[in-house]
Amino acid sequence: MSEYILVTGGAGYIGSHTVVELINNGHKVVVVDNLVNSSYDSIARVEFIVKQSIPFFNIDLRDHDKLSEVFKAYKIKGVIHFAALKAVGESTKIPLDYYDNNVNGTISLLNVLKEHNVKTIVFSSSATVYGDVTRFGDDRYIPIPEECPLDPTNPYGRTKFVVEGILKDIHTSDPDNWKVAILRYFNPIGAHPSGLIGEDPLGIPNNLLPYLSQVAIGRRDKLSIFGNDYKSHDGTPIRDYIHVVDLAKGHIAALNYLHKLNESGLYREWNLGTGKGSTVFDIYHAFSKAVGKQLPYEVVGRRAGDVLDLTANPSRANKELGWKAELDIETACEDLWRWTTKNTHGFNVEGYSWKTFESDGNYGNRLHTFVNGDLTVALANHGALIQDINFDGDHIVNAYDNGDDYLLKSNPFFGTTVGRVANRIANGQFELNGKTYNLPKNENQNTLHGGLVGYDKENFLGPIVKKEKDVFIVEFLLVDPDGKNNFPGDVENIVRYFIDNKSIKIEYEARLLNDKVDATIINITNHSYFNLSGDATTDDTVVKLSYDNYLEVDAKTLLPTGNVIKHDRVDANKPITLSEDTFYDYCFVVDNDADAIDTRSHELKKVFEATHPRSHTKFVVSTTEPTYQFYTGVGVNTKGFVARSGFCVEPGRFVDAINNKKWAPQVILKKGEVYGSIIQYDLSKV
Amino acid sequence: MSEYILVTGGAGYIGSHTVVELINNGHKVVVVDNLVNSSYDSIARVEFIVKQSIPFFNIDLRDHDKLSEVFKAYKIKGVIHFAALKAVGESTKIPLDYYDNNVNGTISLLNVLKEHNVKTIVFSSSATVYGDVTRFGDDRYIPIPEECPLDPTNPYGRTKFVVEGILKDIHTSDPDNWKVAILRYFNPIGAHPSGLIGEDPLGIPNNLLPYLSQVAIGRRDKLSIFGNDYKSHDGTPIRDYIHVVDLAKGHIAALNYLHKLNESGLYREWNLGTGKGSTVFDIYHAFSKAVGKQLPYEVVGRRAGDVLDLTANPSRANKELGWKAELDIETACEDLWRWTTKNTHGFNVEGYSWKTFESDGNYGNRLHTFVNGDLTVALANHGALIQDINFDGDHIVNAYDNGDDYLLKSNPFFGTTVGRVANRIANGQFELNGKTYNLPKNENQNTLHGGLVGYDKENFLGPIVKKEKDVFIVEFLLVDPDGKNNFPGDVENIVRYFIDNKSIKIEYEARLLNDKVDATIINITNHSYFNLSGDATTDDTVVKLSYDNYLEVDAKTLLPTGNVIKHDRVDANKPITLSEDTFYDYCFVVDNDADAIDTRSHELKKVFEATHPRSHTKFVVSTTEPTYQFYTGVGVNTKGFVARSGFCVEPGRFVDAINNKKWAPQVILKKGEVYGSIIQYDLSKV
Missing domain, CATH: 3.40.50.720 (NAD(P)-binding Rossmann-like Domain)
Incomplete structure (x- = not known):
């Protein structure tokens, strides 16, 4: 223990x-x-x-x-x-x-x-x-x-x-x-x-430097200096x-x-x-230097109880402890200024709030809510998942209303981050740098969505929340350790959400943390179920897929045959109305020649669009990724939700890419390289 | 408030x-x-x-x-x-x-x-x-x-x-x-x-005088005096x-x-x-004087931390407070010695224990248990009542097992002290010193057992418990205020139980507390229901009444006619076997010429005896009082108890004495006089 x-x-x-x-x-x-x-x-x-x-x-x-x-x-x-x-x-x-x-x-x-x-x-x-x-x-x-x-x-x-x-x-x-x-x-x-x-x-800071830093960012007018007639080199009191x-x-x-x-x-x-010891003016000058300008101050009378010198021996x-202070006041002032400018209101970010999410009240999985104009988004640490997208009053993703239910076996990956490798790996096996890796098989003979304890089952650290130019930037972190689900290498994963008043951009970033292995494999996506109908099913949703080629799969194993062919029931940009009779669970191809591990610099392409006559919400998915899985949710059967209660659009890498020589480079993350991808959801009313 | x-x-x-x-x-x-x-x-x-x-x-x-x-x-x-x-x-x-x-x-x-x-x-x-x-x-x-x-x-x-x-x-x-x-x-x-x-x-007292007092009564061997080489008049340290x-x-x-x-x-x-300031020896001598002998002591070495003089200014x-200590150490020593000799083990009395008795845990009504050989007696503050008499394993009084039930309306005065005036007062009215008093009528036209809130409904103070020569002395106190139930005068009532291993003696004592009135009326008794059968009724109990004259009553009003006559179904000392068909509720007369307000100096006469073939318990009632009511409990109908579940023997004064010129002196308590009476229960096995 x-x-x-x-x-x-x-x-x-x-x-x-x-x-x-x-x-x-x-x-x-x-x-x-x-x-x-x-x-x-x-x-x-x-x-x-x-x-x-x-x-x-x-x-x-x-x-x-x-x-x-x-x-x-x-x-x-x-x-x-x-x-x-x-x-x-x-x-x-x-x-x-x-x-x-x-x-x-x-x-x-x-x-x-x-x-x-x-x-x-x-x-x-x-x-x-x-x-x-x-x-x-x-x-x-x-x-x-x-x-x-x-x-x-x-x-x-x-x-x-x-x-x-x-x-x-x-x-x-x-x-x-x-x-x-x-x-x-x-x-x-x-x-x-x-x-x-x-x-x-x-409230109003009691101490010199917190007060000064609020003067520097304009939250306070000026610094009051209580007496400059003490017997120090500049007349102000000396502190340690x-x-x-x-x-x-x-x-x-x-x-x-x-x-x-x-x-x-x-x-x-x-x-x-x-x-x-440093005087008040010593600190004032050091901090003004860090800020880059002289800050306003006024010398006022001495304060009762103040004394000249309180310096430690x-x-x-x-x-005895072998300890010594090593950082000078200049460094402290620079560090304070960095903290201040990055967090103008301390830990508080306007429009952001959180609460614990599971019934035991643990802080590992909290629900974080971001209100930005007509768009409210809720994210949880568990799987860094999307629990709510509320656009102009319409909730458009399937979700449970409490953290406990996300642990249900029947949870079909609602809103969650999928990794280390999304979708199937044939026979739970792959070779990398001459070594064969055997993964736990959690779907028939295959490994699905990262294995037994994928990213969807972990509480991500964070988030770090910032708001820059009216955009929330919300960053979650997960360190997926070497050997977890038998994958090689310690991988640091960042899930970064950008939320403005009409769109959510998701950025995935991952890297090997150390030298344990030279390479690993990775493919991350988000598994939200969208529903624009305001109803129990997505029936009557009108969708358009921008691409109509897909990865042909073996009917029995559901694994790609290696062929990319035109889908017989999809024509690019032609409306399809979802109903009881429509079924899709296919990986459509945006870029047949993809080989980049980091697609973030690629063109953000619109791949999917959906509207529903009841809500008039228009939902567009764009991505830098070379494929996207489109799934009409026919397998959903969980607490409060039935088949076709939501559809999924999951941009990512080719299915089972590692087991296909041509596709493999998309998913092999080498030491020193960075995996990256972007998915964007745009919302409007039509 | x-x-x-x-x-x-x-x-x-x-x-x-x-x-x-x-x-x-x-x-x-x-x-x-x-x-x-x-x-x-x-x-x-x-x-x-x-x-x-x-x-x-x-x-x-x-x-x-x-x-x-x-x-x-x-x-x-x-x-x-x-x-x-x-x-x-x-x-x-x-x-x-x-x-x-x-x-x-x-x-x-x-x-x-x-x-x-x-x-x-x-x-x-x-x-x-x-x-x-x-x-x-x-x-x-x-x-x-x-x-x-x-x-x-x-x-x-x-x-x-x-x-x-x-x-x-x-x-x-x-x-x-x-x-x-x-x-x-x-x-x-x-x-x-x-x-x-x-x-x-x-434990072992830390302070000088408590220690010394335990030496005086033999609980400690001798006093240790820590150092006699201080600069005081006798070498021992000075304290205030x-x-x-x-x-x-x-x-x-x-x-x-x-x-x-x-x-x-x-x-x-x-x-x-x-x-x-007084030295240790000053105190030693003062206390020895109070005790009347020199107590053993030994001078040992100084104690760490002790100093010469700690006297107050x-x-x-x-x-400022206008306060000054007025009592000297001699007085303190005498008071301490009085406390010590009267309470050799402080508040602790061997064989005595108590617990709160009502469900709200109030300390006003506690249940006090006294174990003395084969006899265990339990008394409660409420009515200074007898809750249990357990002789050699047989419980012989009717009782509820919790204090709350004693507040039931159906409670037929189980075990309680009855007062200020037991039994009936005709028409709730009497004259005293030329003044007519009207009392609340709580039984038809009459006042019964003291009225609406008699002694049975009050929590008595105390008890003070002592044990002298293997006899528990248990003293309860009730101040019944002037005007309560319309009776005149503040009356202090003492109920004193003496419990040895085979008998219970009850002594009643009462006096007017002040000058508000010149006289009041009083008649106190105990209303226990006895049952020697160990069964639901007293059937088969064999009783003998020592006296067979009784107060004739009017069949309608149940009030005495003024005649004392022989009871047609009772012969002195002749056994009567109680059964479904026997009914008694009569006031038998011991002394037809009674006129004393304090009978305690009178001869304690045996008035009643009972045995039961099942328990072999013999129960004898003696008293200094001029009458005793014998009641076979036919009216009992309360939680856990039925008719004839116990019989009562209640020594006291003549019924409605105040309204009969000849009998009235028995119940008129004058200023400066003391009301007193004794009832004794003796138990044995036959």
Whole structure:
């Protein structure tokens, strides 16, 4: 059984960055967060950064029983405890909430730890516990060492002080077993260099750099500088700003230090700071430089409680933990600016919302809804599937209304991404670079749609959602590991949806992640069932297929014979009215000479059109792909849906291409190359 | 709607004494206690002391919803918050439990207070928060003033310190509304002068006097004196011992101070101490004097953490609260010794146990079980009733198995105490001292068994339980107020059961409490239904009545004619076998010339005997009373019981005595006199 690090408050600013570093350092992580002051999107993005899923539970630490369930489900070897309210000003207004969340939350956590005999904890404390270190009347505690007496001056700081005391008493009560690291942060700044995660303060930011970054993007007018008559080089107060990635790494160092203690316990405090003070103006200039222009500011009077210098003496952490802050404020400012410009409203994207989708409320499969004018699209992590396309009030795809039903055996691939190799592979067998691969046969003698656990049965990571020029860009990620369904190679798959107010473009992108194999095979498509009728079946839909040649198949095996011939019941662009008597399940050919693994630069060709007299919706499919399967859904028989309840148009590569010398290059993805394709759905009313 | 003071931890040592003082000062009180370290018996005894019932809820403060219900049911105007774990030594071993109970419990309480807009709180803190006041290297903080910096040296003290900080922060957040009194106790000693309540430590006592008292009664060998080489007059350390009653009064003073603030808020700390230090030997000698002999002791080495002098400077409380400790250590020692000798095992009495009896779990009506050899008796507060008499395995009284059923309309007075006036009062009317009283008529034209809400429908206070020479003495109390059921005068009623291993003696005692009236009328008895058959009816029981004269009654009104005549179907001491055909409901006369209001000094005469061939149980009733009603239960028709399921033998005064000039003195209770009577049940096997 794997051992996990539990990160409480892992969806927050420092928490999320620490989760990245934990995973980068080979730890497995479980995150618990009540999301009252953070966003799950940060975890979805961390998953993207680390390319793996992270168990997440929306739990308040004060919920003893739910928290205990996590410890029953995962073997926890240690805890990094961030979860807390953290705004100094707010804490003076609602102190009871601070004590309840921060102190009571910790007591509850510690009760659960004790019950499950987990006695290693890294606690997220704060330099705030030192209080005003100038109170001694001299410089004896500047820069501040851990030995400095504690005297927090606000309820927030007192909650941290109280929790340090509780942890100390607990350690004293059982000194051989409890391993407690107290990390006292100075001023965390910056963001992950990926630009995917960063600080996302609610309301008016309390801290200098978040405020400055909102000035830079125009959300705030100007920066107020509280006093320029301090005894620093430029008159503004000195603080110890530390890059959040450095800070995150400090937690890994502390955790490793505790784990190396083996049989002995410990209670120890460490400052996490740079030891180098920067003034407000130093930060202002560094950030203005990152932005590329001088930002508006105004010097106003001193703020009550501010003091000249709060710089850390980090030498204890440097020496004992072998940790040192390495990133300078310039880097932090650049990283912050990247995060800010890529996420002007933090994790919030207008028109985008999500909810959990399965009855157990797991965060692995959520339903994401995008509203863009007349078009609303819903996508789920499971298979990165399309759960809804609602155009001007008409729902045009078959779907279940809950995530559980997508797990039904009778689910005919509703809306899902199909891969690693869509359609059939003859006898579940192929040769590649002289090696024969035998796949699980899940349809008679053949392998269909990727085998037993195809992409349609996986929860994709993400999505990362952006909105650029009124287009949602929604990116899902799936790492399909080497050997899964017996396919060779670790393949990273990106499914990218572009949603405007009348079209959905799907872009598939895949690559081998490493050197395990030289090549693999791939063919991805979407398996939506369309229905423009607003009724139980697609009868009376008028369709036009742009191409009428198709892959002839053996009547018995349903596998291509290798011949491309004209379909006897299809004429290009000639209307066909669907009815009880029409049956199609054929692969029509757009480009008989296709051999590209990445078709994205090819012409986007219209291949299919459909309208229905009842809804007046016109639905057009275009693609860069060389074929498209047209299927009238005669085999559908699942909860709420009958035969012909939807038709499929699935652009992709030639069926069983790998087993045909001429077609094979379409599906062979070599190391260093990129697989790519585009499918587009256009909607209008006629 | 009355306004209440909520006392958390009100069943504890200081809490229970404070409840007494609150009520003595005219406050109404609700008590909440989780009883983990205290006994509900203390509240039962407080009720005895103050002669009124006190709403009690067994609730852990951390149970937000249950606690909130109390605030919905009672209008709370302020809180005195005692509830906490309090053993210093234990706190170092299980600190998390201390933080959870004391800090988390307070946070939960404060959340509920805030929700119900109750912002007046007196907090039970401790001088422990000051820590070692000798740490300053001089005497500047001896005696200790409230300004002394805080530095508790153990988890218990830190929980008090943390809660003080929380209360301070909450006051700061809303300074106009929160009224917070912090009371820092020095060393509480002594007990209530009634001997009914006192300190009842679990396990080995941590404190000097409880330990010494256990030495005095032989539960501990000898006192250890930790060091006699301190710089005091006798070499032992100096502490500030304060009588618990003085301490309790300090809470009233603080509460009144807060209430007088009217529209302004406050956060203020007050020491509750005497300002006078006593050494360990001072206390030893005072207590030895109270006991009347020198107690064994041994001087051993100093104890880690002990310091010379921890005496309060109580002048702030003296001046601001107008409160001053008034009782000396000699008084405290005498009170403690009284409590100890009367309660050698604290609230615990061997063979006695209780449980709540009604489905809502209220503490007003509990079921009390007494096991004494072959005899087990169960009594409930409701009507001070007899719920079970189990002799050698045979249950001999009719009873319901739960408290709820006793509230059934069909309940024929099972086991209950009947009063204020048992049996009938003709036309619900009587004259007394020239005044005519009209009572509610609850049986045709008459008043039966005290009227609409007789003693049988009241929960008696208590019981106080003692065991002396293998006899349980169980005392219930009911104050029947002036005007209740239209009877004149506040009457205090005591029902006292004496239970040995083969008999139950019931003693009734009643008196007018004050000067409201010069006289009232009274006649109390017990209405148990006996059944020796072990079967549904009493058929085949052989009974002998010692007296065969009875009060002749008018056939229509069932009221006495005034004649005492021989019963035609009864001969003294001649066996009668009960059957379907036997019916008795007559008042037999023991003493035709009776005129005493207190018969307890009269001869206890055997009046009735019964045996049954199946159980071989012999049941004898004796009494000091002048009559006894014998009733064969033909009217019984209630849940689980049919006609003749039990017979009654109810000694008492003449029926409707008040309306017969000759008989009236039996039932007229005058101011300054005491009503009294005795009934005894003897059991044996034949």
